[in-house]
Structures are given as C-alpha cells and as structure tokens.
Amino acid sequence: MTSNTRIVLAKWPETVPVPGEHLVLDNSRTIDIENVPLNGGFLTKLLLISPEPYMLSRMRDPALRSFASPMVLGAPVVGMCLVKVLRSEKEGVNAGDYMYGMTHWELYTVQPYMEGRCMQRELWTPETFDLDSLVLQPVPDPKGAFPFSRYSSLMGIPGLAGYSSFMSLIAPRLNTDGQKTVFVSSGAGGVGTVIIQLAKKKGLKVIASAGSDQKVAYCKKIGADYAFNYETESYREALEKEGPIDFYYDNVGGIALEEAINACKLNAYIVVCGHITGYGKPVEERHGIKNTHLLFERRITIQGFLVPDLLSPTMMQQFFQDVPGWTAQGLLQSEEKLIDGFENAPQALVEAVWGGSDYSVSKLVVVVAKD
Amino acid sequence: MTSNTRIVLAKWPETVPVPGEHLVLDNSRTIDIENVPLNGGFLTKLLLISPEPYMLSRMRDPALRSFASPMVLGAPVVGMCLVKVLRSEKEGVNAGDYMYGMTHWELYTVQPYMEGRCMQRELWTPETFDLDSLVLQPVPDPKGAFPFSRYSSLMGIPGLAGYSSFMSLIAPRLNTDGQKTVFVSSGAGGVGTVIIQLAKKKGLKVIASAGSDQKVAYCKKIGADYAFNYETESYREALEKEGPIDFYYDNVGGIALEEAINACKLNAYIVVCGHITGYGKPVEERHGIKNTHLLFERRITIQGFLVPDLLSPTMMQQFFQDVPGWTAQGLLQSEEKLIDGFENAPQALVEAVWGGSDYSVSKLVVVVAKD
Known part of the structure; x- marks a missing residue:
C-alpha cells in the first residue's frame, strides 16, 4: 500500500483561503497501486498542478449563485493538472500516456473516463458549467521541444x-x-x-x-x-x-x-x-x-x-493546431515559476491570486512529481 | 420691420444653465419679413421648440471633447424645432410648408438649405457629429390625425x-x-x-x-x-x-x-x-x-x-414608413406637455433635464406660435 496524500476542501473560505484551515493536507488515505480495481477506467499519478484564480469561485457554499459548479466540501480540491497513466482498462488510454485536464488534487486517482474531446456541454446547466467535465485528455510528450509546465500556461x-x-x-x-x-x-x-x-x-x-x-x-x-x-x-x-x-x-x-x-x-x-x-x-x-x-x-x-462559451470543436481544433507548434518553435513564449512539493499547492493557489507581484513570470505551477 | 427675438448662448454653463445668465433672451434684432434677401434659401417662422437633454453636451467650451459639435457662444441656441416656411427661393420648398429639424432658437431665420435627406454624414468628423447638419426637412401637416407636437416626441x-x-x-x-x-x-x-x-x-x-x-x-x-x-x-x-x-x-x-x-x-x-x-x-x-x-x-x-450611428437611409425610410402611420392610428402613443411662450424655452430646457418629475407625460414642448 502507498500513501495517497490529498488536499481537501475542509471549509468554505470567506475571502482568502488559509492553508491548513480551508485547504487541508490529508495523509490518511492509502492506495494499492497494483491492484486497485479500475472498473473500466484508468489509474493516474499526479505530476503538475496549475493553481488558478477562477478556482476561488468554485470554493463557495453551493447556495451562492456563481458561474461555475461549486467544489464539494470534504472532497479533494479539483483543478487543472498534468497526470501520467499508470494502468488502464480503457481503450485508447495506455500506461505511460500523459493527460491534462480537471482532476482531484490527490497523488493517485482512479479516473472515471468520460467520452468527449474536452467539454461535456450536455452536463452544463444554463446557469453553471460543471467544470469537472473538463475531463482529462491525452497530451503528447513534447520530448524537450518545451517543458511540460507549458501545459499549465500556453496550453492550459x-x-x-x-x-x-x-x-x-x-x-x-x-x-x-x-x-x-x-x-x-x-x-x-x-x-x-x-x-x-x-x-x-x-x-x-x-x-x-x-x-x-x-x-x-x-x-x-x-x-x-x-x-x-x-x-x-x-x-x-x-x-x-x-x-x-x-x-x-x-x-x-x-x-x-x-x-x-x-x-x-x-x-x-x-x-x-x-x-x-x-x-x-x-x-x-x-x-x-x-x-x-x-x-x-x-x-x-x-x-x-x-x-467554455468559446470552445467550439472548431476552436479547440484550431487551438491544438496552432499553439503547441508555435510553442515548440518559440513563436509563443511563456515562463512558469515551478514550486516543488504537493504540500505547497494551497499556498501556491493563494499566491496565484493575491501574492504574485514577487514573481517576474506568468504562471505558477506546483511540481508534485517529475514523472 | 418685425422684432426677431432670439435666445442666445451667452456663457458656457458649468452644470445647470441659468436662464438670463447662460441662456439670454435677446430682443435687439429686427427683420423685414417681406424683403429680407433669401439668396436662394428660404425664410422660416418658429412654431415649436423641443428642449432635450443632449443639448447640454453641446453647451460647452469647444476645447472640451464630447460627442457632438459645440454650440457657438454668442449665437442663438440650436435645437430640434418645427417651423413654417414663409417665403422660398429654393426649388421643392414652398411657402406654407412645415419643416422639422435643427435650427436656431429665433423667431425668423433665413435658412441656408443644405441638400440631403436628413444627415449630412460627410460633415461629421470621426470624433464628433455636426448636429447642425441635421437639417430641416419637410414634414406633412397631419391634419388632425395627430397634433404637431408629436414631431417632438414620436417623430422627433x-x-x-x-x-x-x-x-x-x-x-x-x-x-x-x-x-x-x-x-x-x-x-x-x-x-x-x-x-x-x-x-x-x-x-x-x-x-x-x-x-x-x-x-x-x-x-x-x-x-x-x-x-x-x-x-x-x-x-x-x-x-x-x-x-x-x-x-x-x-x-x-x-x-x-x-x-x-x-x-x-x-x-x-x-x-x-x-x-x-x-x-x-x-x-x-x-x-x-x-x-x-x-x-x-x-x-x-x-x-x-x-x-446618428444608426440612421442609415434604410433605417430613416423604415422609420418614416412605420411611425407616422402608427401614430395616426393610435398604435403608438405619446403625450406632450405644452409650455406657452418662447421666453420660457430656457427654463423648459432646464426642466426637461432636471425638473421633470412633476410632469406625468413624456415630452416637454415649447409653443412659440400656433401657425
């Protein structure tokens, strides 16, 4: 059994979330990586976390109206992450694949794979987006043409x-x-x-x-x-x-x-x-x-x-045609500030919103594991 | 010789214009109605004045940037008016015609007729409209189907x-x-x-x-x-x-x-x-x-x-097809509060902007002459 650390939304923050109070590191869970049942899905390992300002609007009492579905109290925080597939029972998803999208802030997750390129529009109500439907999708290993952290900035x-x-x-x-x-x-x-x-x-x-x-x-x-x-x-x-x-x-x-x-x-x-x-x-x-x-x-x-209003299938296709290529050629640049350690993710989220003036670069990324 | 009373913009108002200070009744002019040279234009008599909020933005130091051309200090106020043609040297304009459009607040005016249906777009700079180019245009006598004052509301x-x-x-x-x-x-x-x-x-x-x-x-x-x-x-x-x-x-x-x-x-x-x-x-x-x-x-x-952005020739045509007919049939209603006396025009302008809550009706109109 392996420890499966996660970061739980323990309490709705009123303004700035406090690590340890609203966002709590939970080491109580373990997982059997080799044998955990996949039920037709696949098991992923967390590599990078992209803390972003919009996440705050999801950390609210569901009774409060806002544009994005609220996160679940007591469950792990959900955000855009890069993960690696460890095992798979899903056709088209293979061990060793890299994937990017919305997933839990926890070291290992059995993913309930949903069909669809990126957006499950049918899951959205007229009032809110279910941002969890921004499911993981396969991304290529850039093999040095750009670092993986670009998936949180130019391609995130x-x-x-x-x-x-x-x-x-x-x-x-x-x-x-x-x-x-x-x-x-x-x-x-x-x-x-x-x-x-x-x-x-x-x-x-x-x-x-x-x-x-x-x-x-x-x-x-x-x-x-x-x-x-x-x-x-x-x-x-x-x-x-x-x-x-x-x-x-x-x-x-x-x-x-x-x-x-x-x-x-x-x-x-x-x-x-x-x-x-x-x-x-x-x-x-x-x-x-x-x-x-x-x-x-x-x-x-x-x-x-x-x-999500703008992400038609045509726009997504155009995006994936243009941006990875431009990034590899250096025609689009970005820099990410890498923060080591899963335990620093809550503080990184706070800094991404309120504390960024110390950074000279465009994007904070939390490095959970190198591979 | 007939007295040709006018209301002159004597001073730029900083906020609310004060009748007698910023807007001054000037009785010093006379006009020879029968013999004044027309130089190819036509002579009009003022019947109704439509005081309107946008006029305030024209009563400003020309050094201040705004959307409409400024009025001229020392010259008569300019606004939308109903006039009657007394004499004409202009083809297509005849004594007895009624016309509606921008003209001076003065009892009698020799009009320099400009060609064009309503808007002289070529006179506008990209930054301001020369609202004086909203020239007088012929309007039919509604012959009791609706009062002339509707030209200041539904058709103004x-x-x-x-x-x-x-x-x-x-x-x-x-x-x-x-x-x-x-x-x-x-x-x-x-x-x-x-x-x-x-x-x-x-x-x-x-x-x-x-x-x-x-x-x-x-x-x-x-x-x-x-x-x-x-x-x-x-x-x-x-x-x-x-x-x-x-x-x-x-x-x-x-x-x-x-x-x-x-x-x-x-x-x-x-x-x-x-x-x-x-x-x-x-x-x-x-x-x-x-x-x-x-x-x-x-x-x-x-x-x-x-x-003026919206007034394409097509829109103007559509407007004149729909609105006078609907008005005559009672499908579009309005009421005007009639204020008698040219000398009350400055105060009516102030009330049209700031003092309107006593009125139960939609539009103030100053009656200068009945015909």
Missing part, C-alpha cells in the same frame, strides 16, 4: 482563455485600415502573456500593465510596445501617453477598467475576461466605475465571456 | 433614438424561444415611451422605472407590465420581484445600471442610450458601478450608441 486554461477570446472576439474586428492599439491589464499573467503575443502577431500596438518591475520587463520581453508598473505610473498617465486605444483586454476590473474606458477611441471594444482586483473583496468595497456615460458618447461595446 | 429625436436602437440592436436578438423581459429606465421619458411600446409590440415583458407616481401610471397606460417609482420602491426590490431580465435599455446610468446588471440573465444585452442621472454632475460625484465582475460571469454585452 490561460492559453485556452487568451487564444479563444482573442481569435473569436478581437481578431474579427481587425479587418480595417490602420494600426490598432490594445491595452492589456495583468500583461504578465497567464492570459495577458498570450494576448500580448497574439496581438503582436496581428500587428497591433500593445500597451500592458503589471504590478512589479520584473513583470513589466517580462511584458516587454514578449513584445509589448509599452509596459508600465501601475504601482509607480498611473493608468491615466500611461494611457494618456500611449493611447487612445481601440481594444481593452480586461483581466483585473476596477480602476484599470475605468481608466481604459477613459482612453477608448470611438467604437472601441472591451473584452472582460477576469476581475482579479475583486477576488476575495465584498462587492461594496470594490472600485466603482463612474464614467459609464462614455459608453454611449464613444459607442463602446463591452463583452464579458467565459472560456 | 426621442422617436428616432428609440425606434432606431430598438430595431437595430434589440429586435435582431429576439429570434429565440420563450418570452423575453426588458427593463427600461426613465420609462415615461421620450425614448422610454417608444421603447415600452415597441417592446410590447414584439411580445416582450416590460418592466419600467420612473420618478413619480404619475409617470408610473403613464408607463402602465402605454403598456408596461410592471412599472415602479424608484423614489418609493428600490430598483433591487422591483427587479428581484419582476426580473431577471434579458435586456436593459439604459436612459439614466448610475444605480439603475448597477441594479440592472445585478438582475441580468446569462447572455443579457444592455443598450446604453443616455445617462440622465449624470448630467450636470462632475464624474467624481456620480454613482460608481461595482458589480462589473458579473459582465463575464453572466457573459453580458453592453453596447453604447448615438442616434
């Missing part, structure tokens, strides 16, 4: 979010004359990194904001024409100098959204991907946006989206 | 705004199953009146808000399924009871916009037409909207528009 949720929204929402609006300007907040974040690079590929001028000088340097490194640290240069100053803008890609909400509206050209288009400044803060305490009169004066469109 | 700027936006932005989104619900703020206002009635024509459930019990009664009279006085019932209560909503038609901004976002269903669509709560208030003092995270959680689209 941030990559899917950035690629699908840029291609579906922004790219179709580029068929006009003249250079367009896009402003990307949280430019060094997982999604921001993708948007900066896709925007440069399409010839846009890119302005990016970030919360530290290292992050600003990183935005420039991956192509931003102008990047600024919002702690030392105000959004207003930067956008007055480098704007006005045709597009704003909003990852943060709050003051950045308000100042982006101020800097909008006529017929500008704002994509709202996330509101990281609001996470863990009661709505009443958030920054209120007062310049909404500019929405009609400048005929601005704001479009909110969630990734 | 409010009618154009409401009809073109409903038909261009909301109607194309109705081709799905199930009854949809729309919330209209300022439901008894000029635009709100049109939206309530068009929405009912299309089978939507309509919720309307207004600022007095008389206005609420008026909203119900023209078809709103539920109407409430926001002074005595909160937006939140009303929308929790009668929502959630598929559409919000925003005439007011502020708290109404925030609460409408709270009440949005998935994939809801918000049209921003005006922000009357913000007029004359510095941006810093306006209500800040804090729940913008719902934009992505519920995949909400917000679309700001200005009327």
Whole structure:
C-alpha cells in the first residue's frame, strides 16, 4: 500500500483561503497501486498542478449563485493538472500516456473516463458549467521541444482563455485600415502573456500593465510596445501617453477598467475576461466605475465571456493546431515559476491570486512529481 | 420691420444653465419679413421648440471633447424645432410648408438649405457629429390625425433614438424561444415611451422605472407590465420581484445600471442610450458601478450608441414608413406637455433635464406660435 496524500476542501473560505484551515493536507488515505480495481477506467499519478484564480469561485457554499459548479466540501480540491497513466482498462488510454485536464488534487486517482474531446456541454446547466467535465485528455510528450509546465500556461486554461477570446472576439474586428492599439491589464499573467503575443502577431500596438518591475520587463520581453508598473505610473498617465486605444483586454476590473474606458477611441471594444482586483473583496468595497456615460458618447461595446462559451470543436481544433507548434518553435513564449512539493499547492493557489507581484513570470505551477 | 427675438448662448454653463445668465433672451434684432434677401434659401417662422437633454453636451467650451459639435457662444441656441416656411427661393420648398429639424432658437431665420435627406454624414468628423447638419426637412401637416407636437416626441429625436436602437440592436436578438423581459429606465421619458411600446409590440415583458407616481401610471397606460417609482420602491426590490431580465435599455446610468446588471440573465444585452442621472454632475460625484465582475460571469454585452450611428437611409425610410402611420392610428402613443411662450424655452430646457418629475407625460414642448 502507498500513501495517497490529498488536499481537501475542509471549509468554505470567506475571502482568502488559509492553508491548513480551508485547504487541508490529508495523509490518511492509502492506495494499492497494483491492484486497485479500475472498473473500466484508468489509474493516474499526479505530476503538475496549475493553481488558478477562477478556482476561488468554485470554493463557495453551493447556495451562492456563481458561474461555475461549486467544489464539494470534504472532497479533494479539483483543478487543472498534468497526470501520467499508470494502468488502464480503457481503450485508447495506455500506461505511460500523459493527460491534462480537471482532476482531484490527490497523488493517485482512479479516473472515471468520460467520452468527449474536452467539454461535456450536455452536463452544463444554463446557469453553471460543471467544470469537472473538463475531463482529462491525452497530451503528447513534447520530448524537450518545451517543458511540460507549458501545459499549465500556453496550453492550459490561460492559453485556452487568451487564444479563444482573442481569435473569436478581437481578431474579427481587425479587418480595417490602420494600426490598432490594445491595452492589456495583468500583461504578465497567464492570459495577458498570450494576448500580448497574439496581438503582436496581428500587428497591433500593445500597451500592458503589471504590478512589479520584473513583470513589466517580462511584458516587454514578449513584445509589448509599452509596459508600465501601475504601482509607480498611473493608468491615466500611461494611457494618456500611449493611447487612445481601440481594444481593452480586461483581466483585473476596477480602476484599470475605468481608466481604459477613459482612453477608448470611438467604437472601441472591451473584452472582460477576469476581475482579479475583486477576488476575495465584498462587492461594496470594490472600485466603482463612474464614467459609464462614455459608453454611449464613444459607442463602446463591452463583452464579458467565459472560456467554455468559446470552445467550439472548431476552436479547440484550431487551438491544438496552432499553439503547441508555435510553442515548440518559440513563436509563443511563456515562463512558469515551478514550486516543488504537493504540500505547497494551497499556498501556491493563494499566491496565484493575491501574492504574485514577487514573481517576474506568468504562471505558477506546483511540481508534485517529475514523472 | 418685425422684432426677431432670439435666445442666445451667452456663457458656457458649468452644470445647470441659468436662464438670463447662460441662456439670454435677446430682443435687439429686427427683420423685414417681406424683403429680407433669401439668396436662394428660404425664410422660416418658429412654431415649436423641443428642449432635450443632449443639448447640454453641446453647451460647452469647444476645447472640451464630447460627442457632438459645440454650440457657438454668442449665437442663438440650436435645437430640434418645427417651423413654417414663409417665403422660398429654393426649388421643392414652398411657402406654407412645415419643416422639422435643427435650427436656431429665433423667431425668423433665413435658412441656408443644405441638400440631403436628413444627415449630412460627410460633415461629421470621426470624433464628433455636426448636429447642425441635421437639417430641416419637410414634414406633412397631419391634419388632425395627430397634433404637431408629436414631431417632438414620436417623430422627433426621442422617436428616432428609440425606434432606431430598438430595431437595430434589440429586435435582431429576439429570434429565440420563450418570452423575453426588458427593463427600461426613465420609462415615461421620450425614448422610454417608444421603447415600452415597441417592446410590447414584439411580445416582450416590460418592466419600467420612473420618478413619480404619475409617470408610473403613464408607463402602465402605454403598456408596461410592471412599472415602479424608484423614489418609493428600490430598483433591487422591483427587479428581484419582476426580473431577471434579458435586456436593459439604459436612459439614466448610475444605480439603475448597477441594479440592472445585478438582475441580468446569462447572455443579457444592455443598450446604453443616455445617462440622465449624470448630467450636470462632475464624474467624481456620480454613482460608481461595482458589480462589473458579473459582465463575464453572466457573459453580458453592453453596447453604447448615438442616434446618428444608426440612421442609415434604410433605417430613416423604415422609420418614416412605420411611425407616422402608427401614430395616426393610435398604435403608438405619446403625450406632450405644452409650455406657452418662447421666453420660457430656457427654463423648459432646464426642466426637461432636471425638473421633470412633476410632469406625468413624456415630452416637454415649447409653443412659440400656433401657425
């Protein structure tokens, strides 16, 4: 028997989850790797964990309405992970395969394999996505063309979010004359990194904001024409100098959204991907946006989206055609901060949301095992 | 010689214009109606004046950026008016014709007739509309089928705004199953009146808000399924009871916009037409909207528009096919509050923006002359 450590959601966090209180390491379970019954499924071993901001919205009392299905209290946390198949009774899944997708934060899991490429749309209600239906899917071993950790960034949720929204929402609006300007907040974040690079590929001028000088340097490194640290240069100053803008890609909400509206050209288009400044803060305490009169004066469109809305089979096919190849060729870059040790996953989640300004790189990844 | 009274923009108002200070009655001019040279144009007599909120944004220092061309300091105020042609040297314009469009607030004007149906789009810069190019156009004498004052409501700027936006932005989104619900703020206002009635024509459930019990009664009279006085019932209560909503038609901004976002269903669509709560208030003092995270959680689209954007020749043709006929048949209703006397026009403008809660009807009109 082998110890099967897991990280359990013990209590709903009200704001910032506390490791040991809300997210608890549980060493009580064991598993017989050789003999555990698979019942037609397969057994996986956890390699990498990708802690991400959206996970917070799943850690809530199910009575509270939100966009994604809640996690189960007392059960392991669920998130995007890279796993390796140890044993399989499932046709098409073989020992030694690598797979990526939603799975439990536990060392070994018997997977109930669901059919379907990526999204089990029929499991979604009109109100929420059952994110657990983002099932594991096989991913190739990049054999050194890129590290496995790219599956958590360019080829993970941030990559899917950035690629699908840029291609579906922004790219179709580029068929006009003249250079367009896009402003990307949280430019060094997982999604921001993708948007900066896709925007440069399409010839846009890119302005990016970030919360530290290292992050600003990183935005420039991956192509931003102008990047600024919002702690030392105000959004207003930067956008007055480098704007006005045709597009704003909003990852943060709050003051950045308000100042982006101020800097909008006529017929500008704002994509709202996330509101990281609001996470863990009661709505009443958030920054209120007062310049909404500019929405009609400048005929601005704001479009909110969630990734699953955009992930048609065609989009998924296009994503897997483009992104792994571009990554292997170095045409799309990212960096991951690797954190060793499964026991550090709860703290890594907290840092991915609130503590990231120390990192100069786009994505935190927890390394549970090398292979 | 006849006295040619006019109302001059003497000074830029900072917030609420003060009659006598910013808007000054000037009796110093005279005109020789029989002999004034027309130079190929035509001479008009002012009958009705339609004071409207958008006019405020034209009463500003030209150095300040806004969506519409500024009025000229020292010159007469310009607004939508009904006039009668007294003399003409212009082919197609005859003495006795009625015309409606932008003209000076002065009793008699020699009009420099510009060719074009309604909008001289070539005069617009990308940044502003030259609203003076909304030239006078001939309108038929309704001969009792409806009063001339309807040219300021259903067939004036409010009618154009409401009809073109409903038909261009909301109607194309109705081709799905199930009854949809729309919330209209300022439901008894000029635009709100049109939206309530068009929405009912299309089978939507309509919720309307207004600022007095008389206005609420008026909203119900023209078809709103539920109407409430926001002074005595909160937006939140009303929308929790009668929502959630598929559409919000925003005439007011502020708290109404925030609460409408709270009440949005998935994939809801918000049209921003005006922000009357913000007029004359510095941006810093306006209500800040804090729940913008719902934009992505519920995949909400917000679309700001200005009327001239939507007024294609096809839309204008459709408007003039539908609205006068519907008005004559009583299928579209409105009421105007008639205010006698040209000298009351400045105060009527102030009341149209800030003082309207005493009126139970949708539109203020100043009667300068009966014929």
